[in-house]
Amino acid sequence: MSVKRVRYYLFLRDILTLSLTAFGGPQAFLAMLLDRMVKARNYITEEELWELNALCNMLPGPSSTQLVSAIGFRVGGPNLAYLALLVWIIPATLIMTAAAAVIYFLEENTPGALNFAKFIQPMAIGFIIYAAQKTISKMIQTTEAMVLVLISTFVSFFYSSPYVFPILLIIGGLSTSIKYKKQPKLEKDQPLVIQWSNFYLWGGVLAFAAILGASTKYQPVILFENFYRNGSLIFGGGQVLVPYLYTEFVDFKHFLNSEEFLTGYAISQGVPGPTFSFSSYVGAFSMKEFGLMGFLTGGLIAAAGIFLPGIFMIFFVIRFWDQLKKYRPVRAALEGINAVSCGMLIAAAYLLFEPLEANLLNIFMILGTYSLLQFTKIASPWIIIGGIFSGILFNYFF
Structure with a gap:
């Protein structure tokens, strides 16, 4: 060898x-x-x-x-x-797909079986609040950015359409790119040369999937387009994925309910590998009517849809990144894009809390989860396992 x-x-x-x-x-x-x-x-x-x-x-x-x-x-x-992409995503994808099948099976065949997730759902909101706090502290540095956070939070909460999100991102980027003169000048030692092949591949797959889905109405194709579109728009990591998926698949299409969504998100926090693997859980639930093969197909389609756009984009940009990053408007636009993403995350935390019963126990679990993440070094999987055992004990004794 x-x-x-x-x-x-x-x-x-x-x-x-x-x-x-x-x-x-x-x-x-x-x-x-x-x-x-x-x-x-x-x-x-x-x-x-x-x-x-x-x-x-x-x-x-x-x-x-x-x-x-x-x-x-x-x-x-x-x-x-x-x-490397396949080796990295396959374990988490299969775990989350299997989790969706098990959760659905328990729901259908054992009434009350999901009582073990009684505390997992409010804990998931604690994870989101922690992610929002960390993201905001890292990305929001100016008054203008904080104003964009508040505006995008308001708009995302009252107009939670998947078609509003890309518009907000574009507006946010444009609003801060005009302040490019505040960015330091970097010397451009060679002209910007762009190889467009991977960009055309990204756009071609998006257009083809949208046209094919609209013409055939075939659910696997539509599902791929939904996740591919979301994967093309999400800035800020896996936590920002939550409002997109919740709005599209819970609020609009009702492929799963809020309880199932929160349970899956909490489970994903205890799974190693990419956080975007949560998409496989949502995709698997989206094809539950097709049985076990539907779960597997939905999970794999969601993984392909959510991961491919980012891969096409990194292969596109990495070839000319050294030149592109020297342009001040590009660096300035990122402030607005990141601010809007933070606002969406705050809105998601509230939208996910709405379906839960507003009792002291749920509030305690939310705040307790946030406190464990913020003030201790306990790993996420152990927090999730603790929540599951707490739910089992609570249902046994109460």
Whole structure:
């Protein structure tokens, strides 16, 4: 076996290890990447890792998955990048798809079986509030950005249509890009040269899926288009995915109810790998009427739809990123896009709380979950397991 093939094999084995052990969110994931990909294997330098991470955070789509693929691209080109993508997403995708099937089976065959999730649902809101607080503290630095957060929160709450979100993102980006003169000038040492093939691929798949879905009304195609469109619009990581999916699949299409959605989101917090794998849970529920194969098909279609746009975009931008990041309007627009994403997240937390009974126990679980995440080092999976056992004990004794 050649040295190159051995290196590629080791790289994919490392990605598989990460996909099975990467608990704790983006910060823990970055620490694991630094330890394994930089210090242990020397696939890339530490400076390259932080640069690629910044690029992925500035693009729509799943940033951790884009980062894995970008490293694979640097190590072995597009083929290794796509293999790394599959190895990274498949374990979490299958786990969340199976979770959807089990939850639905329990609902249908054992009345009251979901009582174990009694506390899981308010705990999921605690996770979202914590994510919103962390995101806002990191991304919101100016008064103008905070105003955009408030406006987008208001609009997202009262007009929770999936078609409103992209408009808000565009308006947010344009509103801050006009302040580009506040950004420091960077010397452009060479002209911007763009290879458009992956951009055309991204747009072509989006247009083709929309046209095919509208003409055939075939649910798997429509489902792929729904997730592909959402994956093309989401800035800010997995937590920002929540308002998009809730609005489209719970409020508008009623493929699952609020209780099922919150239970799945909480379970996803205890699963290693990409947080966007929650989409597979929603996709599986969206095809529940087709039986077990429907769950599997829906989960895989959702994964393909949600992950592909971000991968096409990272492959498109990475080739000319060094030149693009020197343009001030591009850097200025990100402030508005991130602010709008934060507003959507705040609105999502409230919209998800609405269906719950507003009692002291639910409020205590929300605040308790947030406090554990904020003030302790207890890992998310242990918090979820604790919530499940608490629900079981509560139903047994009360």
